[in-house]
Amino acid sequence: MGMTYVQKLLAKAVGQSKVDVGEVLEPKVNLAMSHENGALVISQFEEIYKGTDREAKVWNPDNIAIIFDHRVPAESSKTAGNQKKTREFVGKQGIKKFHDVRGDVGGICHQILPENGYVRPGYVLVGTDSHTTTHGALGAFSFGVGATEMASVWTLGRILNVEVPATIKVVVNGKLPAYVYPKDLILYVIGKLTAQGANYKVLEFHGDTIRNMSTSGRLTICNMSVEAGATSGLVPPDEETLRYLREEAGVKEKIETFGPDADAVYEQVLEIDASKLTPQIACPHTVDNVKPVTEVKGKKLHQIVIGSCTNGRLDDLEVAAKILKGKRVVDGTRMLVFPASWRIYHKAMDLGFIQDISRAGAVVCNPGCGPCLGIHQGALGDNEVALATTNRNFKGRMGNPKAEVYLCSPAVAAASALTGVITDPREAK
Amino acid sequence: MSTKKVVLKVGDDVSTDIIYPGRFMATVLPSETPAFAFADNPDFNKRLKSGEIPKGSALVAGKNFGCGSSREQAVSCLKGYEMMIVARDISRIFLQSAINLGLNIIVCPEIEAAEGDELEIEGGRMMNRTSGKSFATNPLPKARQAIIDAGGLIPYTRKLMLSNPA
Numbered sequence: 001m002g003m004t005y006v007q008k009l010l011a012k013a014v015g016q017s018k019v020d021v022g023e024v025l026e027p028k029v030n031l032a033m034s035h036e037n038g039a040l041v042i043s044q045f046e047e048i049y050k051g052t053d054r055e056a057k058v059w060n061p062d063n064i065a066i067i068f069d070h071r072v073p074a075e076s077s078k079t080a081g082n083q084k085k086t087r088e089f090v091g092k093q094g095i096k097k098f099h100d101v102r103g104d105v106g107g108i109c110h111q112i113l114p115e116n117g118y119v120r121p122g123y124v125l126v127g128t129d130s131h132t133t134t135h136g137a138l139g140a141f142s143f144g145v146g147a148t149e150m151a152s153v154w155t156l157g158r159i160l161n162v163e164v165p166a167t168i169k170v171v172v173n174g175k176l177p178a179y180v181y182p183k184d185l186i187l188y189v190i191g192k193l194t195a196q197g198a199n200y201k202v203l204e205f206h207g208d209t210i211r212n213m214s215t216s217g218r219l220t221i222c223n224m225s226v227e228a229g230a231t232s233g234l235v236p237p238d239e240e241t242l243r244y245l246r247e248e249a250g251v252k253e254k255i256e257t258f259g260p261d262a263d264a265v266y267e268q269v270l271e272i273d274a275s276k277l278t279p280q281i282a283c284p285h286t287v288d289n290v291k292p293v294t295e296v297k298g299k300k301l302h303q304i305v306i307g308s309c310t311n312g313r314l315d316d317l318e319v320a321a322k323i324l325k326g327k328r329v330v331d332g333t334r335m336l337v338f339p340a341s342w343r344i345y346h347k348a349m350d351l352g353f354i355q356d357i358s359r360a361g362a363v364v365c366n367p368g369c370g371p372c373l374g375i376h377q378g379a380l381g382d383n384e385v386a387l388a389t390t391n392r393n394f395k396g397r398m399g400n401p402k403a404e405v406y407l408c409s410p411a412v413a414a415a416s417a418l419t420g421v422i423t424d425p426r427e428a429k
Numbered sequence: 430m431s432t433k434k435v436v437l438k439v440g441d442d443v444s445t446d447i448i449y450p451g452r453f454m455a456t457v458l459p460s461e462t463p464a465f466a467f468a469d470n471p472d473f474n475k476r477l478k479s480g481e482i483p484k485g486s487a488l489v490a491g492k493n494f495g496c497g498s499s500r501e502q503a504v505s506c507l508k509g510y511e512m513m514i515v516a517r518d519i520s521r522i523f524l525q526s527a528i529n530l531g532l533n534i535i536v537c538p539e540i541e542a543a544e545g546d547e548l549e550i551e552g553g554r555m556m557n558r559t560s561g562k563s564f565a566t567n568p569l570p571k572a573r574q575a576i577i578d579a580g581g582l583i584p585y586t587r588k589l590m591l592s593n594p595a
Contacts, residue, residue: 024572040457040501048587054595071455078455130499130522144499146526147457152586160582161572195442196493200521229496231521286442373451373498394446394497401450401469 002261004167005236006202009141012258013124021267023164030140031063031118032153033127035109035369036070039082041128042089044151058093059157065097065118066090067109070369071376072101107341107367110134110223110309114215115343117249121237121257126150126159131309131391133226136202137218138245139237139257144226165231166201166267168193172209174275179425181319182217183311183389183409185209185272186224187280191290192270199229201267204260209274210235215244216313223310224391227287236260279424282407285395293412299422302384303398304329306413307338307365308372311389314344314353316410320362321353323414323428329361330420336371336378337364362417374399387422389413432547432558433487433513437473443490444497445523449506451498459530462502463509477510489542490516495523501530508532515540515548515555528573529582536567 003011003018011019013027034041049056058064066086074080083101090098099105099112106112110131113119121139126132128150135142145159153159170189176182189203203225210218218235225233235241237257245251279293306312306320317339329335337357339345345367348354358364371378372390379399380386386398386405393405406422415425439447453465467473476482488507494516495503504526507514513533517540527534537555542548546559555564569577579585 037454037457037500043458044583047583048590052587052591054590076455082455082457128499128501130497132499144522146499146501146504146522146529148501148529148582149525152529152582155586155590160576160585161570163570163572195496196518196520199493199518229493229520373446373454375451375454379452392444392446392497394444396450396469397446399452 001265002263004264004266005204005234005260006141006167006232007164008258008260009122010164012122019164021164021166025162025164026158026160027124027162028158029063029126029153030120030123031065031125032150033065033067033109033113033125033129033132034150035067035129036079036082037128037147038066038086040147041150041154042086044148045154048151048155058154061094062096063157064095064154065113066095067099067112068101068106069108069367072106072366072368075376103342105342107343108309108312108369110219111313111340111344114138114219115249115341117245117251120245120255121241124159126153130226131223133230133233134219134223134309136225136232136234137215137222138241139235141232141234143231167204168198168201168268168270169266170203170205170270170272172205172207172272172274174209174273176209176274176277179411180277180279181409181411182213182220184277184280185274186221187282187290187407188272188277189270190224190228190282190288191280193228195227195286195288196229198225201230202232202234203228203230204234204236211238214315215240216315219313220310227391279409279412279426281412281422282393284393284404284406287391287393287407293408293422293424296406297422297424299406300385301333301387301416301420301422303378303380303386304333304335304413304417305338305371305378305386305388305390306410307340308369308390309340310391311410312338312340312344312367314347316389317344317348317353317357318351319410320414321356323411323425324360324362324417325356327360327418329417333417333420335362335417337362338371339367341367371398373397387413387416432549433485435489435542435544435546435548436482436486438489438542438544439491441491442493442496445495445500445503446497448495448503449500454500454502457502459505459509462506466506466510482510484511485513486510487513487515487548489540490514492517494519496520501526504530504532515542528569528576531581536569537564538567539564
């Protein structure tokens, strides 16, 4: 019996010819990523060494990445203090993959990792962020962990007690219709699987829709795989993966790729006809409460957000700019745009997207996570309703438990900014 | 072992945003996070902070407890009150972090209990002393037993680190 992609990846990682689902492994970690919560990882890491005669040195500084993105620039003295502590630690330990609060190389961790070539197919990648599932788009087994787990990885260089997960195969064929995007596809998948449907499992994406999808779109679908409970979302690497890594991420070294066995055993197979998909909306307060836009259009909106690790890339900004160009965000609705990185921000300026979005009345903020989780700008008032291209709509998510958050693609968000109500982009003038 | 009183009952898919709202994430230390446990449920939060709810009480949850963000504050804030979590099931990251920090979690797929009920573990079964019913519990992942036995991931990792040559 053959192996799924994650089985083959983990077998290679531990040097075995075969691994079975449920088998417990301790694979070496190729990349360990943290953001502002690195401050907590540091205190837990130092706790491990407390009372011993060993010096607290990380196992390998080259395999650790730290990116400030959650509260940039610092919104409080507490955050500034945590960032200062982390900056000092990074210097002392010799961690080079460090992205500080900067307008050139800064950005959201899940964009910074791919665009700098830090991710490779076959990697075991852990991050102290649940959306670490994103990097499966480049063929890495990539998953979120808690801060104490990360402190253990920093010490040992391997992750303890990983059970080989079962795999759900998601096969998507057909051409996505106009105004339907990878975001609509993954919202549809989450609605089908439910918020718990992939708990302790991984999603492996196949089909010609995925093969023809850009890495940007693949990052979106793997990013949100965690909203079905998946440990990781995975796209077995192909020509597009290599193109992205060579041309956009500047990777020079040899890249080894592999795919799942033809006779791999999947726990479940979900088949989707992409040509029949419509724009989708995740309604409050769970991400699996997914409805076609036609069922919720007309809902009054107070705030629109485009951005985040889910949909803040160049193609997302392009969709928004094309809809907004020469038009005006309607009075009574405010629009915030957060590009996923400064590299994207600069390209979007070169192409005129930022200007079109800004002149339409949207506030273009610096790259960061802030409003997505209600921790830095863009909070909602009582009884306000937001429509966002972010990844979660949990109660309180955008800073106020008395507000509502709906999730959608950048096209739905931009079309709705012109009307002030949830709008089907296929009908927008 | 004495009984534990159910002080909060919640449904399915309770996210870490509910347990520990994002706007308090700049606070990271386990000594400080309990102040913000269930902060968007002000009455419950106040009863925890005031000590009206005794340490070692029980929280009963549905499926997928602790889903969403990996923020460890959602675990450490409950650990600060020595809360026992009895859930129909628990999301992956929360479960691992709970074991790592030594939070008392029990996966009990059929649990039925109301606020005010007295619960007690006996011979691997969850006894509801108020209703008189008892429920099977799932063992925690055996791969993680060594961490539980060591008293958490920090002492466990320390032991592994010291067994490596310096």
